[in-house]
Structures are given as C-alpha cells and as structure tokens.
Amino acid sequence: MPIEIATLFAWMxxxxxxxxxxxxFEDLESxxxxxxxxxxxxxxxxxxxxxxxxxxxxxxxEAPAYAMxxxxxxxxxxxxxxxxxxPLLALPIGAVAGEVVHVIFxxxxxxxxxxxxxxxxxxxxxxxxxxxxxxIATHGFMAVLCIICIAxxxxxxxxxxxxxxxxxPFALPMLAFIWGITxxxxxxxxxxxxxxxxxxxxxxxxxxxxxxxxxxKITRYADCGIRTQKDIVSFCAKYGGPCTGMTFGMIIxxxxxxxxxxxxxxxxxxxxxATAGDMTAIIxxxxxxxxxxxxxxxxxxxxxxxRKRYGPFVGE
Amino acid sequence: xxxxxxxxVVCVVLGGVLASLGVHLLPVGGAPAAMxxxxxxxxxxxxxxxxxxxxxxxxxxxxxxFSDNILLxxxxxxxxxxxxxxVTMLVANVVYVFGAGVVPVxxxxxxxxxxxxxxxxxxxxxxxxxxxxxxxxxxxxxxxLLGGFGGAFMYFALLNYxxxxxxxxxxxxxxxxxxxxxxxxxxxxxxxEGFHDPKFKRLPKALITCFVISLFCGVFVVMAATxxxxx
Amino acid sequence: MTVTPAVVEEEEVExxxxxxxxxxxxQLGIISAVIAVxxxxxxxxxxxxxxxxxxxxxxxxxxxxxxxxKYGLGTGVPSIGVxxxxxxxxxxxxxxxxxxxxxxxxxxxxxxxSLAGVLLMGIAGWVSGxxxxxxxxxxxxxxxxxxxxxxxxxxxxxxMLLQFSIVAGSLNFDIVMEKAIxxxxxxxxxxxxxxxxxxxxxxxxxxxxxxxxxxxCCVEISGLLCLVLGIALAAAATSAWGIADGxxxxxxxxxxxxxxFVKFVRMTMQxxxxxxxxxxxxxxE
Numbered sequence: 001m002p003i004e005i006a007t008l009f010a011w012m013x014x015x016x017x018x019x020x021x022x023x024x025f026e027d028l029e030s031x032x033x034x035x036x037x038x039x040x041x042x043x044x045x046x047x048x049x050x051x052x053x054x055x056x057x058x059x060x061x062e063a064p065a066y067a068m069x070x071x072x073x074x075x076x077x078x079x080x081x082x083x084x085x086x087p088l089l090a091l092p093i094g095a096v097a098g099e100v101v102h103v104i105f106x107x108x109x110x111x112x113x114x115x116x117x118x119x120x121x122x123x124x125x126x127x128x129x130x131x132x133x134x135x136i137a138t139h140g141f142m143a144v145l146c147i148i149c150i151a152x153x154x155x156x157x158x159x160x161x162x163x164x165x166x167x168x169p170f171a172l173p174m175l176a177f178i179w180g181i182t183x184x185x186x187x188x189x190x191x192x193x194x195x196x197x198x199x200x201x202x203x204x205x206x207x208x209x210x211x212x213x214x215x216x217k218i219t220r221y222a223d224c225g226i227r228t229q230k231d232i233v234s235f236c237a238k239y240g241g242p243c244t245g246m247t248f249g250m251i252i253x254x255x256x257x258x259x260x261x262x263x264x265x266x267x268x269x270x271x272x273x274a275t276a277g278d279m280t281a282i283i284x285x286x287x288x289x290x291x292x293x294x295x296x297x298x299x300x301x302x303x304x305x306x307r308k309r310y311g312p313f314v315g316e
Numbered sequence: 317x318x319x320x321x322x323x324x325v326v327c328v329v330l331g332g333v334l335a336s337l338g339v340h341l342l343p344v345g346g347a348p349a350a351m352x353x354x355x356x357x358x359x360x361x362x363x364x365x366x367x368x369x370x371x372x373x374x375x376x377x378x379x380x381x382f383s384d385n386i387l388l389x390x391x392x393x394x395x396x397x398x399x400x401x402x403v404t405m406l407v408a409n410v411v412y413v414f415g416a417g418v419v420p421v422x423x424x425x426x427x428x429x430x431x432x433x434x435x436x437x438x439x440x441x442x443x444x445x446x447x448x449x450x451x452x453x454x455x456x457x458x459x460x461l462l463g464g465f466g467g468a469f470m471y472f473a474l475l476n477y478x479x480x481x482x483x484x485x486x487x488x489x490x491x492x493x494x495x496x497x498x499x500x501x502x503x504x505x506x507x508x509e510g511f512h513d514p515k516f517k518r519l520p521k522a523l524i525t526c527f528v529i530s531l532f533c534g535v536f537v538v539m540a541a542t543x544x545x546x547x
Numbered sequence: 548m549t550v551t552p553a554v555v556e557e558e559e560v561e562x563x564x565x566x567x568x569x570x571x572x573x574q575l576g577i578i579s580a581v582i583a584v585x586x587x588x589x590x591x592x593x594x595x596x597x598x599x600x601x602x603x604x605x606x607x608x609x610x611x612x613x614x615x616x617k618y619g620l621g622t623g624v625p626s627i628g629v630x631x632x633x634x635x636x637x638x639x640x641x642x643x644x645x646x647x648x649x650x651x652x653x654x655x656x657x658x659x660x661s662l663a664g665v666l667l668m669g670i671a672g673w674v675s676g677x678x679x680x681x682x683x684x685x686x687x688x689x690x691x692x693x694x695x696x697x698x699x700x701x702x703x704x705x706x707m708l709l710q711f712s713i714v715a716g717s718l719n720f721d722i723v724m725e726k727a728i729x730x731x732x733x734x735x736x737x738x739x740x741x742x743x744x745x746x747x748x749x750x751x752x753x754x755x756x757x758x759x760x761x762x763x764c765c766v767e768i769s770g771l772l773c774l775v776l777g778i779a780l781a782a783a784a785t786s787a788w789g790i791a792d793g794x795x796x797x798x799x800x801x802x803x804x805x806x807x808f809v810k811f812v813r814m815t816m817q818x819x820x821x822x823x824x825x826x827x828x829x830x831x832e
Contacts, residue, residue: 043752043753049830049831049832050830050831051828051829051830051831052828053828058749058750058752059746059749059750060623060624060625060742060745060746060749061623061625064625064629064738064741064742067738068738068739068742071734071735071738072735072738072739072775074731074734074735075731075732075734075735075775075779076775076778078730078731079778079779079782082782083782101771104771104808105742105746105750107812108746108750108764108767108808108811108812109746109749109750111811111812111815111816111819112747112750112751112752112760112761112764112811112815113750113751113752113753114815114819115751115753115755115760115814115815115816115818115819116751116752116753116754116755116756117753117754117755117820118755118818118819118820119754119755119820120820120831121820121831122819122820123819123820123821123822123823123826124815124816124819124821124822124823125823125824125825125826126822126823126824126825127824127825170731171729171730171731172731173730173731173732173734173735174731174734175731176734177731177734177737177738220828226827226828
C-alpha cells in the first residue's frame with residue numbers, strides 16, 4: 001500500500017506542534033513546583049535563615065521525573081489500548097494516572113524536605129501545600145498528554161498514513177520514556193535559567209550573574225504580599241516557558257524534517273523501497289550536519305552581539 | 317568462539333567508552349549555572365547526556381528500520397544528538413543574553429581557545445562565568461556527537477548482531493549507556509566546562525573504568541543472548 | 548541539588564507513635580535479600596507474595612543509596628539510583644537467560660539459575676565500586692562504596708527479576724521477552740524502581756532526616772509500583788491464577804500505598820518544626 005505523503009507530512013507537523021506545547025508546559029510546571037536546579041536555592045534559603053513560602057518539590061532532576069510520569073501514562077494508555085479502548089479515551093486517562101502519581105510524589109517531597117529542616121525553623125504551610133497541587137497537576141497534565149500523544153502518533157504513523165511498515169519499531173511506553181527524558185533535559189537546561197537567574201533573585205541587579213554571596217537570599221516578597229510559586233509561574237510564562245517550547249519544537253522539527261526529506265529525495269516513499277534505504281540515511285545525515293553548522297554560526301553571532309552591545313562588566 | 321560474539325562485545329565496549337568521552341566534553345554547569353554563577357548548561361551531567369543520547373537513539377532506531385549499514389545508523393544517531401544539543405544550547409544562550417542580560421563567558425580560562433576572545437573583562441565578579449561561550453558550544457556539540465554515536469552503535473549491534481527485538485535492544489543499550497555516563501559523571505565531580513577545563517585531564521581514569529564496566533556488560537549481554545538462543 | 552555535608556547517623560531509640568524500630572542496615576540487607584530470593588525462586592507463587600519480596604528488595608536498594616549518598620557524591624542522589632537500575636536491567640537479562648538454559652536440566656526449579664545472573668551483576672557492581680573509590684582511578688573516597696555498589700547491583704537485579712516474574716508469570720527468556728520487554732513494560736519497571744530507590748532519601752534530604760521516616764516513603768512508592776504492575780497483569784490475564792492475581796495485586800498495592808502514605812504524611816507533619824494553616828514569614832539573622 002503506498003503511503004499518502006501529504007498525510008504523513010500532516011502527522012509530522014502535528015507532532016511538532018504537540019512538542020512545542022509539551023515542553024512549554026513542562027517548563028512552567030517545573031516553575032510551579034520549583035523542581036530541579038533552582039530548587040537548590042529554595043532549599044538553601046531556609047538554611048540561611050530566610051524562611052519562605054515556596055513549594056519545595058525535590059523529585060530529582062526534571063529528566064527522570066518526567067520519564068516517570070510519561071512512562072506511567074504510556075503504560076496505562078497502552079494497557080487500555082490493548083483492551084480495545086479508543087485512543088481518545090485511553091490517552092487522557094493515562095495522562096491523568098501519570099498526574100496522580102506526580103501529585104503523590106510532590107506531596108512526599110515537599111513534606112519530607114521541610115520536616116528535615118526542623119532545626120532551621122521552617123514550618124510547613126498547609127495552604128502552600130494544598131494550593132499548589134492543582135496548578136502542578138494541570139500544567140503537568142498538558143505536558144504529559146502531549147507527550148503520550150506524540151508517542152502514540154509515532155508508534156502508529158505508518159498505519160495512519162497508509163502503510164504499517166513505517167511505524168516506529170519501539171513500543172509506546174518506551175517512546176513515552178524517551179521523550180519524557182528528553183523533554184525533562186531540555187526544560188531543565190533552558191527554562192530553569194529564567195526562573196533561577198531572573199525571577200528567584202528579582203531584587204538583584206539585572207545584567208549580571210548571581211554571585212555566590214547572593215545564594216540562598218531569594219526574593220520572598222512579591223508585588224503585594226509574600227511570594228509563592230503562583231507569582232513565579234506567571235512571570236516565567238512570558239519568556240522562559242515559550243522559549244523552552246520553541247526548543248523542543250525545533251528539535252522535533254529538524255529531526256522529522258531531515259528524515260522525511262531523505263525519504264522523499266531518495267525515492268523511499270511512497271512504496272517503501274528497500275534499496276533506497278541507505279541513500280535516505282545519507283541525505284538525512286548531510287542535512288543534519290548543515291543545520292548543525294548553521295546553529296554553531298548562530299551561536300557565534302549571538303555571543304559576539306552580546307559582547308559588542310553589552311560591553312565589559314561595569315561596576316564591582 | 318564465533319567472531320560475531322567478539323564483535324558484539326567490541327561494539328558494546330566502544331559504545332560505553334564513547335559515552336564517557338562524550339560526557340567529559342559536555343559543558344555542564346549544574347545547579348549554579350541556573351543562577352548564572354557557573355558556565356555551561358544548567359542541568360545535571362547524566363541527565364543532559366541521556367537526553368541527547370535518547371534523541372539520537374530514537375533517530376537511529378527509525379533509520380535502522382530501513383538501513384543495514386552500521387556506520388549510517390550510528391551517524392544518524394550522532395547527528396540526532398548533535399542537533400538536540402545545538403538547539404538546546406543556542407536557546408539557553410538566548411535566555412541568558414536577553415532574559416538575564418549576561419554575556420556568555422567561560423570562567424576557567426582567560427582567553428577563549430577557539431575564537432581568541434578575552435573572557436575575564438566580561439565576567440561578573442565572584443562568579444565562575446555564565447552562559448555558553450563559543451568554546452563550550454563546540455565542545456558540547458562534539459560531546460553529543462560522540463555520545464549519540466556510541467549509543468546508536470550499541471543499539472545496532474544488539475539489534476542486528478545479537479538479534480534482540482527493537483524495544484529490548486533499546487532498553488539494554490540505554491541501561492549500559494547510563495551506567496557509563498554516571499561513572500564518568502563521578503569522575504568529573506558533577507560539573508565541567510568542556511575540553512578546556514582543567515578537569516578534562518582526568519579523562520583517562522574514566523576511560524579505564526568505563527572500559528572495564530562495558531566489558532563486563534558486553535560479556536553479560538553476549539552470554540544472555542547465547543543462552544537465550546538468540547544467536 | 549544541594550547536598551548537605553556528612554551527617555553523623557543517629558539511630559532513634561524511642562519508637563514514634565506505634566511504628567516499630569526497623570532493623571539496622573546490615574540486618575535489613577540480609578533479611579531483604581533472603582525474602583527477595585525466596586519469593587523469586589519458588590515457582591507458581593501468587594503475585595502478592597512476590598510483591599512483598601519486591602518491597603524488601605527496593606528497601607534494601609534504598610538503604611544502600613542512603614548510606615552511600617550521605618557522604619556527597621557530587622552529582623546528586625538520583626544518579627546512583629539510576630545506576631542501580633541500569634545494572635539491574637543487565638543482571639536481570641542475564642538471569643532470565645540462565646533460566647532458559649537451565650530449564651531442560653532442572654525443570655521447574657530452573658528459577659534458581661536466575662541467581663547466577665544476580666551474583667554476576669553483584670561482582671560487576673563491586674568491581675565498579677573498587678575502581679570508583681581507588682585513588683589511582685576515580686578516587687571518590689567514600690567509605691563503603693564498594694559494598695554499596697555491590698548491594699545496588701544485587702538489589703537492582705533482584706527487583707527487576709521479581710517484577711519480570713510478576714508480570715510474565717515465569718522467568719523463561721522467551722516468555723519474559725514477549726510479555727514484559729517487547730511491549731515496553733520494562734520502561735515503567737525501570738523508572739518506578741529507580742524512583743523507589745532514590746526518591747525517599749532525596750525527598751527527605753536535610754540535617755534532620757531520620758531513617759524510619761525515609762523507609763516509610765520507600766514502602767509507599769513500592770506500593771504504587773505494585774498497583775501499576777497489578778493493572779498491567781490484570782489486563783494481560785496470563786498468570787496461572789487468572790485475573791484474580793492481577794486484581795489482588797492492584798488491591799494490595801493500593802492498600803500498601805494508602806497505609807504508608809498516610810503514616811508518612813502524619814509523621815512528617817508531626818516532626819516538622821511546626822505545621823500551620825497559613826502564616827507570615829520571618830528572617831533569622
């Protein structure tokens with residue numbers, strides 16, 4: 001059966017769109033719950049005497065944590081799909097199951113870390129605990145739902161476009177696991193900077209790295225009252241979140257696009273000719289190399305622009 | 317002993333050693349980098365390497381479905397990881413420059429080894445650099461290239477020489493890869509700036525340890541495949 | 548993640564609100580190893596009994612992670628948990644291959660052969676610990692790292708093998724490949740086991756961390772794992788005990804999770820500095 005190329009491209013573009021949304025919400029969720037690297041400051045704050053009302057969600061880094069939620073969602077969805085449930089029912093139920101586990105881990109992490117800081121006189125504020133569980137769950141639900149939709153589409157893309165031969169060989173839970181780790185690693189690398197350097201130390205001067213003497217003395221008072229994560233995520237949603245979403249979207253776009261270009265140019269589509277397999281791979285590699293070199297050039301441009309425009313450090 | 321068994325062990329060992337070499341090349345700043353106190357990407361070593369390698373493994377597994385050439389499949393995995401690191405580090409720089417207002421500079425050297433630009437005048441005092449300068453960027457791309465190559469190499473060997481099924485081969489390759497990456501991360505103590513960092517001189521020790529561990533894992537995998545009747 | 552400096556381990560001697568004093572680290576390791584091995588070897592056990600063995604295996608792994616990470620690994624606590632399960636995958640794979648190899652000779656007692664895989668992985672873990680601690684090589688200088696990494700190799704492999712035998716019903720290579728690995732269930736086993744090993748210590752990290760409280764968290768996560776495995780088992784309905792096996796495993800997991808989660812939450816709220824509904828903050832100079 002020939003592949004309908006237009007349908008294949010359409011599904012690929014849908015995956016890119018879902019990837020953009022997934023990573024944006026992943027970063028916002030990690031800001032809502034203060035996970036991963038900037039959380040070390042929240043931990044340190046209590047230890048240097050800055051009692052705070054932050055949610056201290058210390059569930060490892062974002063990569064293994066997201067791997068866990070997405071894999072659990074993937075397994076529940078997979079079990080439901082194998083029993084004949086419609087994907088429209090199975091995928092959201094899987095995402096809800098992943099989020100229930102997420103909330104459980106958040107509760108144990110916050111309570112465990114706060115009770116281990118007894119000597120620093122950090123109390124457990126119950127309204128902080130209860131009030132942040134729903135935002136964490138909703139942001140995480142969007143991210144996990146998009147990821148398992150991506151996994152489902154990828155493991156069925158051949159069937160959806162005409163020929164099951166193009167389906168990805170990995171099983172759905174494994175694909176969810178892979179994308180969970182990737183989305184966590186990306187969100188941790190790009191979005192956390194906006195939270196950690198900018199929002200956590202909002203009352204420090206803009207335009208410098210945060211010195212070691214500032215560490216622990218995070219901004220605890222907000223525009224009006226005492227700051228909690230809810231004040232943070234609205235700020236990061238205007239810059240850090242969309243940037244992170246753009247990262248993952250671009251990665252998925254480049255990955256899928258170069259594979260598809262390779263398949264089309266070498267004649268592998270629409271009949272899935274086996275002889276064109278090697279040429280497909282070669283074209284994909286060459287396109288990827290070119291894109292990578294453009295990225296290196298882009299970085300040189302940005303660094304030089306910053307050096308020229310910002311100039312050497314002024315002040316002491 | 318059949319030569320194919322030896323080839324599988326060699327492939328696993330090579331994959332593991334490349335993984336640890338890749339980890340040493342990645343610019344990882346850890347938790348301080350998220351606060352603009354250290355140079356590099358603001359995440360943990362193992363997680364970043366695993367993220368890049370998983371991206372590469374995904375591409376390699378889809379290419380392995382229609383290509384039989386080990387070099388092409390491994391290079392596809394390498395390019396997949398290279399693109400992931402490239403885009404991630406570029407957008408991280410965008411957030412540093414426009415979101416936090418810092419100039420990307422390295423903290424461990426006075427002059428950038430590749431572009432010969434001065435670093436210290438642009439650095440915030442009492443910080444160990446911030447952002448992802450050019451030398452760290454290129455180092456990171458090279459590290460992801462090698463790591464992705466190693467992971468895809470192992471995957472191909474397990475898939476086509478040991479005849480494991482695709483998901484099984486992917487999981488086993490990931491397990492061995494992660495063990496090597498973690499041992500290498502212990503060697504660098506969690507953070508490193510790239511090949512210009514003085515910590516890079518500790519590379520041979522990690523290579524030896526990862527060689528031994530990958531050898532154990534390779535032999536175990538070959539034993540499992542033989543006893544399980546796959547070869 | 549901030550890793551606090553080395554803390555002198557204190558064993559609390561007075562029991563807290565009815566929770567029994569747990570055995571010390573070596574005793575718990577031996578008890579867990581024995582229970583896990585027994586529930587693994589005997590063929591035809593219901594999934595609930597194997598689930599109890601799984602809980603003990605994960606407790607053993609958690610203790611090992613806790614003991615090793617107290618001295619500061621540099622990379623944070625999660626990495627050593629991931630390492631344990633990375634070893635666990637290879638060790639379990641070797642174990643199931645040995646079982647298939649031994650089946651013609653030992654018949655239904657071939658499950659004993661899986662221990663060979665576990666022991667081999669323990670040796671590999673010990674070697675990696677020696678290389679990591681030795682000054683001429685990586686030189687981490689953590690006391691007991693060799694023993695810790697050996698225990699992680701053993702506990703990881705045992706946990707993975709127990710989960711294979713729960714979901715697939717047997718330890719034969721072909722059956723496990725088809726029912727537990729190729730359909731991707733191994734991913735959830737890997738992830739939740741590694742979480743059960745490192746999350747309790749990571750979540751309770753701090754100067755006032757107390758071992759019994761951390762152990763409650765580990766049992767609670769193992770309960771969640773049993774619940775997920777029970778759902779997968781009930782859907783597949785392959786075991787010799789029929790669908791009742793999967794359903795009973797799900798209920799067992801749910802009860803274990805609920806009891807220990809409530810215990811953990813109560814204990815943390817009692818032992819924190821104070822638990823208030825809401826309040827203002829202060830700064831201590």
